[in-house]
Amino acid sequence: MPAKFILIGSGLAGGLLGAYLGRRGYDVDLYERRADPREGNIVGGRSINLAVSTRGIHALEQLGIADDVLRHAIPMRGRMIHDKSGTLHFAPYDVDPKKCINSIGRAALNTTVIEAAQRYPNVRVHFNHRCTDVDLDSATAHLVASFVDSGVPATPKPSDGGSPTNVIHARGDAVIGVDGAFSAVRQSMQTKLTAFEYDESYLAHGYKELTIPPGPDGSWQMEKNALHIWPRRSFMMIALPNPDGSFTCTLFWEFEGPRSFATTKTDDEVCDFFREEFPDAVPLMPALLEDFRQNPTGSLVTIRCGPWFYKDKVALVGDAAHAVVPFYGQGMNAAFEDCVVLDECLEKFPENHERAFREYFSRRKENTDALADLAIGNFIEMRDKTASKTFRAKKKLDHFLEAALPGVYVPLYTMVTFTRIPYATAARRARLQDRIVYAGFMALILLAVLLTFYFGAR
Ligand SMILES: Cc1cc2nc3c(=O)[nH]c(=O)nc-3n(C[C@H](O)[C@H](O)[C@H](O)COP(=O)(O)OP(=O)(O)OC[C@H]3O[C@@H](n4cnc5c(N)ncnc54)[C@H](O)[C@@H]3O)c2cc1C
Missing domain, CATH: 3.50.50.60 (FAD/NAD(P)-binding domain)
Known part of the structure; x- marks a missing residue:
């Protein structure tokens, strides 16, 4: 049996x-x-x-x-970062565009x-x-x-x-x-x-789902093959594409605090918050107020x-x-x-x-x-660091090293997302890689200082 x-x-x-x-x-x-x-x-x-x-x-x-x-x-090839001015920056997930x-x-x-x-x-x-x-x-x-x-x-x-x-x-x-x-x-x-x-531990942030519907011709109103992020330091909104031309947006925001789910209640407060923080998304969200009122706030x-x-x-x-x-x-x-x-x-x-x-x-x-x-x-990285130039430079360096040293240098995100390397091994290996890259940088700086000193003294 x-x-x-x-x-x-x-x-x-x-x-x-x-x-x-x-x-x-x-x-x-x-x-x-x-x-x-x-x-x-x-x-x-x-x-x-x-x-x-x-x-x-x-x-x-x-x-x-x-x-x-x-x-x-729907394949998403990278992160599309939306800054407050509406400027977009695309950061591919991997040096290989097929990933x-x-x-x-x-x-x-x-x-x-x-x-x-x-x-x-x-x-x-x-x-x-x-x-x-x-x-x-x-x-x-x-x-x-x-x-x-x-x-x-x-x-x-x-x-x-x-x-x-x-x-x-x-x-x-x-x-x-x-x-x-x-x-x-x-x-x-x-x-x-x-x-x-x-x-069990809860984040101080909750999440709420909102919608960007398809455009009048049924097409996507933003780049379809990307995960969209509006990073705003302590909070963020993301959007993932759906096959019907819509996007599902998720706002990750503090439950409590001076500006939070708790303090943003009236329609005017919700509109003001979105217009200030996500101005390029607001025109694409005709049901924003309804979604915000009706959809539950989940905990993490x-x-x-x-x-x-x-x-x-x-x-x-x-x-x-x-x-x-x-x-x-x-x-x-x-x-x-x-x-x-x-x-x-x-x-x-x-x-x-x-x-x-x-x-x-x-x-x-x-x-x-x-x-x-x-x-x-990764929450801290997405909501806070993706907006910074240093972060984008680090991603470019990651991709450069990955292309220059295939199989030797593998960025953490790639190991977690595009391989089956056990998570703990990936985390350890990434820490080691970071230490080596940091040591390499310090050695280069030292070499540059020594060379400047040497040639300056001649
Ligand atoms: C906002 C959000 C976004 C996410 N995005 C991603 C993502 O992009 N990628 C990803 O990999 N993961 C993502 N996740 C995580 C993912 O949703 C979960 O890890 C996944 O659903 C876990 O699957 P599960 O089957 O273990 O649990 P669940 O999917 O929660 O399924 C549990 C099932 O058990 C049933 N059940 C519960 N209690 C009982 C009971 N007493 N008796 C009988 N049935 C019961 C429930 O009804 C449910 O059907 C996300 C999670 C959240 C909250």
Whole structure:
């Protein structure tokens, strides 16, 4: 009998993991608290589009679905920086113009991975099932179903006080929590395991999504193949292109403070703020006030925890194990990489899931911790440094060195985004490269001083 996995959460990583486990022949029941995204369910409160890059594409390729996903993606070749005067500066991501990140719609990607899982008859997906708790030792998830699978509301039970819900106990050989940053599976581990470490930290910034619609002829109103950034030191706005000609903008701004979400309430205050900070974007945003009022303000959390497994009974994958802030565009890419690594570990230890989970955790933990730091560092780079001439000069130097020393000097952004070098290795290597470049510069300056002194003295 193949082992049975209960997966909680069919978001981006849940669907993908379902497909990986299905391919390996496991029996999989995947429970998702939301309705089927194919029925028009909007993934509320999250980014509408995201950037997929090498790690995510590799994970999709292993299942033969990368082409499907990329067919609907928009390549972004670099950052388009908008300064306050409306002047634009384009900074390519890499010396190789073919290297790009890809803007894709969250809902479409979610559907693709769920359908990839459903290709395997041994994978069953149950929507409208919310996990409330997990019994760790028996690998049993307790769920509340708001609808039965047919989509028809379940018969109310007297014990439910007449509400159209149904309580289900799903037992497997293991439960895997792929239920995002506020994971119920992780919550069960936190409350029941004394040796479980947990740390969460929130940025002082929140985010709000806004829209730039397509132009009258349905085309993009700004450069399509770029990630647009309006860096304003302590805050910023970004925009990613969508296939329908629109852009999804995200304002990252302080929750509190003299100028912040808290103090900018009236239509006049919102208009004044945008006209002052993003004057070239305002004419392209006819629904600015409506979007600003109606769209929620999300928070940005970093979660570190461990261990990500309990015996051979429970494991955590994706944001449930390691939520990071979105500034490196790597949260989903890292979650997809988790699925690849967990699959490799299950292949290596098919009869011993505890060893497989342990190896998966030890291969991933250091790397996702490194990514958490890199993501926070990139927020400072995007909102503050991208506007400066020094930053642009450093990027040019990076690209010059990368072209002059191929394979020897690889910029950090390139390692993180366009390779599968483990995140922690990339971070260490970048620090070493920076030290060598700095030492080289100092040596050049010293040489110049000595030569000036020598020739001056003759
Ligand atoms: C503003 C923003 C922009 C981002 N941009 C990027 C980007 O450009 N590139 C990138 O790689 N990453 C990006 N990310 C990060 C990315 O969204 C996450 O890393 C990714 O969604 C993680 O996938 P996941 O499957 O682990 O979690 P999720 O996608 O959050 O999926 C979790 C699923 O579990 C379900 N669920 C939750 N609780 C329960 C429960 N109790 N019972 C049953 N089901 C449950 C949820 O409904 C959901 O479907 C961004 C994040 C944000 C907030």
